[in-house]
Amino acid sequence: MADRNPPRPTDAELAILRVLWALGASTVRDVHDVLNRHAPTGYTTVLKLLQIMTEKGLVVRDESQRAHIYETRYSEQKTQRQLLSDLADRAFDGSSAKLAMQALSGRKTTPEELNAIRDLLKRLEGGSK
Amino acid sequence: MADRNPPRPTDAELAILRVLWALGASTVRDVHDVLNRHAPTGYTTVLKLLQIMTEKGLVVRDESQRAHIYETRYSEQKTQRQLLSDLADRAFDGSSAKLAMQALSGRKTTPEELNAIRDLLKRLEGGSK
DNA sequence: GCCGGCCTACGAAGCTCTTCGTTGACTCTA
């Protein structure tokens, strides 16, 4: 029954997922408090979003307490890769390498980050996982 | 009057932009023919999209002929960078480097592509534009 | 000069996304 392909989260959904990844399993109130700090958001707005996300399978809900506990269903990394794979298909001819190159050219990158990427390249080329 | 920030193209809009980037300035019919080859699409659907995209400023229209000629307003590269910058903000803490690393880890990359990226790193580190 | 075909314009319908008000239930406490 579980969806094989998780649906692409919308903007508002992604904002909630980010909070859940940061906090771990949380109540609606927890999520609302964080989001409200950045931009005024109604409590019921967050609640509704989480209900929809539960239906979509983006989060799972523990209803054993009065205040339900929500948790992400997919890791941050998995979701990020999904989004990138999607964008590569839609705008980069399916090429992740083209995408990566544009990303690196587009914005400033620190020397530390460049080194990290160099290491990554070495690992990829090594053929080892 | 020209929008300073081009709006993020939707999925259907992006599909049209891709055709325009490939063909160059084209009529609705040209675009429709290409899109219709991949997935059945109504002619007026494409027309309507192009009209909306004209209003949004994503494309420009030459009405001097009976069959209007449409052309993209922003280059493919500029649009791609916009999309990536956007995604970096929404899902990668604003870090293009994190985004690039996930992109490279996520999918298979050919040795040629790895080399191209290595060259790019060299250029970036050189500090030269 | 009329007909058929191609073109744009218009508007509407169905869908999703986002937001929020209201309601009714539960719970703690004075």
Added chain:
DNA sequence: TAGAGTCAACGAAGAGCTTCGTAGGCCGGC
């Protein structure tokens, strides 16, 4: 045990996206 606070559920409204049917104008061929 009554009142205040907290919670989930529901429904609805408004915006944007996507699709397409229909109408009206233009043009070439007969």
